[in-house]
Amino acid sequence: MNNLFELNEQLITLQFEASSREEVTTYLAERLEAGGYIKSSYLPAVLEREKTYPTGLPLATLGVAIPHTDPEHVNKPAISVATLKEPVVFHKMGSPDETVQAKIVFVLAISEPSKQLVMLEKLMTLFRKEEVMTKLSHMTSYEEATHVLQQELNQ
Structure with missing residues (x-):
């Protein structure tokens, strides 16, 4: 399969307890950095970008955020x-x-600007699937969450 991006169980956290957007963004960026996906400059850049270009999106049944940077x-x-x-x-x-x-x-760790639009389109398609998003928000199985996300985003 020719995947647009890497998505595996090591990059997914279910039912995480965070007190702020900075805490959850930092945690997820640290997982990306541990896997070699991003440079150490990523986290400061994504936190700074979020101040100017926020990424929160209200959906029909819940809210999501898609922090990313250059x-x-x-x-x-x-x-x-x-x-x-x-x-x-x-x-x-x-x-x-x-x-x-x-x-x-x-x-999101996007390495090629030309792929950013494709990735965002796939996410927006997923976000419109209320039932899938609600189910995903309650999942406790990493295997199931990985399967659903791979199926929805890496087609």
């Missing part, structure tokens, strides 16, 4: 995902004065 901070493409026990506040994409209670966070 390809120069990425070694190889991957997504690190956390479902949260309790939502954390992200600022809303396109409306930074508004907030979103994010229940699932997808930290």
Whole structure:
């Protein structure tokens, strides 16, 4: 299979307890860095970008966030995902004065600008599937979560 990006059980965390968007973003970025997917410059860059270009998205039944930054901070493409026990506040994409209670966070490591649009389109398609997103937000099986995400995002 020719995957657009790496997504495996080591990059997925289920029912994570975080108190802030910085905490969950840092945790997911550290997992990406441990796997060699990103450079040490990634985390400061993604946290800084989030201040100017927030990534919170309200969906029909829950909120999500997709923190990411420029390809120069990425070694190889991957997504690190956390479902949260309790939502954390992200600022809303396109409306930074508004907030979103994010229940699932997808930290994107995009190595080629041309692939960014493809990855975002796949995520938006997934986000429109309310039933899948709700199910994903409650999952406790890493195998099941990995399977669902691979099936939805790496087709």
